[in-house]
Amino acid sequence: MLANTFVYGFVNSIILVLVALGFNLTFGISGVANFAYGALYILGALLSWVFFNTIGLPYLLSVLCAVVLTAVAGELMYRFVLLRIRGMVLSEVIATFGIGLATLELFKYLGFIGFEYSLPVFVDTSIEIGQVVVDMQRVFIVIIGIAMAGFLWFFTHHTRTGLRFRGIAQEERTALSLGINSDRVAMLSVSFGAAYAAIAAIVILPLGTINVEQGYSVLIKALAVCIVGGLGSTGGLVLASFLIGYGQTITVTYLESHWVMLVPLIAILGILIFRPSGLFGEQKELEERI
């Protein structure tokens, strides 16, 4: 029981990390709270489903196409909508929320609901860790989650584009004066966030079906993790994911599965009362920004 809770709690926490990474990336760099995040998540999953099942591409290729197309969707969203209203918080929130809502409800209307809309697992076996049986997909989730978080760290610290990302995150005007095109970088950050959403969807969703309602719950999960961790702080994000992830797993095991949704809310309220800036929420500090 205890080992079970430990392992599945770990997997659950990594799922939260995966879900929140993209949202956090976009917000941390461009300051745009992408409320269309859930829609991009579902879009990524559905695109790869369409490429795999309808068009019949090989799985790896369809995943690649889906990720790229979702990133393009994020880019287009920035170029045609967000660019015009950047910096006006109210408009940003309303516009991205509108885009997300329209996309998700359109999917619902088009009838992407049901058991046939599920992505295949990567390898259909399970392994035993200690005395706990874990299917391979969850192992992949952990591996890919850690890899993506690691890649993000490497990317933002050791590549030119990544350093530009941190540049505009830190001080946009100074970055501009050093020849960094802040609109371009912000656009890249939105499309990177979208790509991360698509990858997260493709890795996580084989555990169940592609359910459009998950678009909303994913957004809420990402928001909860980011609020608890402090928006724009990766260390806080990981810690908050583990806090909420284990909280949820313990709730499922020892209470009832209905209460799972309350864990993020309680975490949000608790953190806001005791530490309003989030666990590691020191917005202006360079290291914590991304």
Next chain:
Amino acid sequence: MRRRKERIDRGIKVRSGDVFALCSWREMLYLAAPRMLPIVGLLVLSLALSVYWQRVLLSVSVFALLAISWDILAQSGMISLGQALFFGSGAYLAGIMNHYWGWPPAVTIPLATIFGGLLCTLLLTPVLRLRGIYFSMVTLVLPLMLVRIVEATRIFGGTEGLSGLASFPTRWVEIYLIIAALLAALFGFRRLMDSDFGLVLKGINDNDRSVMNAGINIYWFKIQALFIASSVGAFAGAFMTHVYLFVGMPVFALDYSILPIAAAVVGGIGTLAGSTLGAFILVPLSEILRGLGGLRIVFYGLFLVIFTVALPEGIFHYVQRKYHQFERWAEVER
């Protein structure tokens, strides 16, 4: 030759801004017409419409109230994405009081308005310190969470809700109650936002730090604004409970959060009249589009995007400008 557009106040606007307005019928009409329009319009509509469209008018007024409540919050610097929280708590409180204790609507609606407002204020007080999107995030999460609580604990009828609640004596009571409430909210809160109290709230929206610097406790003012706005929302919810004779999980639905925002954005943020105008455009439109089913919400979403990008001032500000000013092309001097 280069030209630019020039906007100049109409003469009548300038004249009627003065005490001389009282000397001429024309100036008086100029001032009174925009204010009389909603009053007369609502009364005429309530008499002229068929029973079906009267029901539509009811829901228009309810959404207008929600949009007004959203606008009050937005003017005080709080962007709410969860009007359903206010609506739902008012609806549930009225339903509970009627179902378990058998109180009539005349008692439940006022009580649900006040206690719904208090409840929402209490729920949101811990997060009032948050600014901008952080506050929005929590308001988005709260109604969705409350649905889960009702579902999980099976309180208040659980997934089936409470049905068989008391109704209003006649449909005329229904319609004139909501029209009176809408007009009172529209004109009353407009006055409130123009008073010193409203000035502080708007100041918080513009620059909360400098309002703090002026020695004003902004949290107390935010709490008051929140109470006002959530009471308006809770009233709408309590009213709808006694119209539908039912309260259940749908009262926390996303519709009640989205449509008010869409109405305020389409109509124009910052004037309560704009929100009302938006509701009067969007709700009948969605009624006409009823055949489209789920696509309606897609349209709301698109409206939100198109209006925030293309016409951020909203329809009301546009119309207001045309009413007060005329435009002409003028040459640019070199």
